[in-house]
Amino acid sequence: MTTRVAAEPLFRQIVEDLKRLIDEGNLPEHAPLPSERVVAEHHDVSRMTARRALEAIEAEGLAYSKDRQGRFVSPRRLNYDVNSMESFAERAARDGIAVEAERVSTRQIPASPERARALQVEPGTALVETCRLFRRDGHATFLETETVILAHCEALGAAPPQEQRYSPLGHMADIVIRMRAMEPEEADLLGAMPHQPGIEQLQQVRDAEGLLICHVRQIWRGELAQFSARALLAE
Structure with a gap:
């Protein structure tokens, strides 16, 4: 006792x-x-x-x-430095963490009113949406959906759209991090219970001129998410 x-x-x-x-x-x-x-x-x-x-x-x-x-x-939390636009998988590899990305789907779609607002384009604009599942040592960690304007694809990357990850090519990003319930399809891919709380990260990725490149939505298993940033407290 x-x-x-x-x-x-x-x-x-x-x-x-x-x-x-x-x-x-x-x-x-x-x-x-x-x-x-x-x-x-x-x-x-x-x-x-x-x-x-x-x-x-x-x-x-x-x-x-x-x-x-x-x-x-749970596995140890993965630190995601939101200050850096460097590839998350490459940064994790340098820290000795094995992160694998599996492409779940790629599709060409017309911009819905919601997506058009997010990417600041006209409704109906051709977009490419790619969903990827990231695993750490085989354990599902987060699901990423990246939406890019089709007309930008050729200029941004040499690889075909389904193979190219566009967010690391950006110069800056507007980021929102919040908790929300996982949708059943997301939970299934992440090996979680439907509507289990997860951590969502939204990125509006821009080039050096401030023009939008892509919109990124990540949903993390909450127990694996850790985000860090460095704040400038004085100019």
């Missing part, structure tokens, strides 16, 4: 015990977390208290759920 400090809620003590096991490597990445029953018996608490502790570990991004399979230790 675990010794407890009376002032600290029981489930928080269990959370700290589990976090220590993860930090020390006793529960490695993708290892299953103990079940509610095991946690309850080990700490001599109710199943409800054990459930609260496991839910707190997941809420902190240290674990993820698989439908009917339980909870598993």
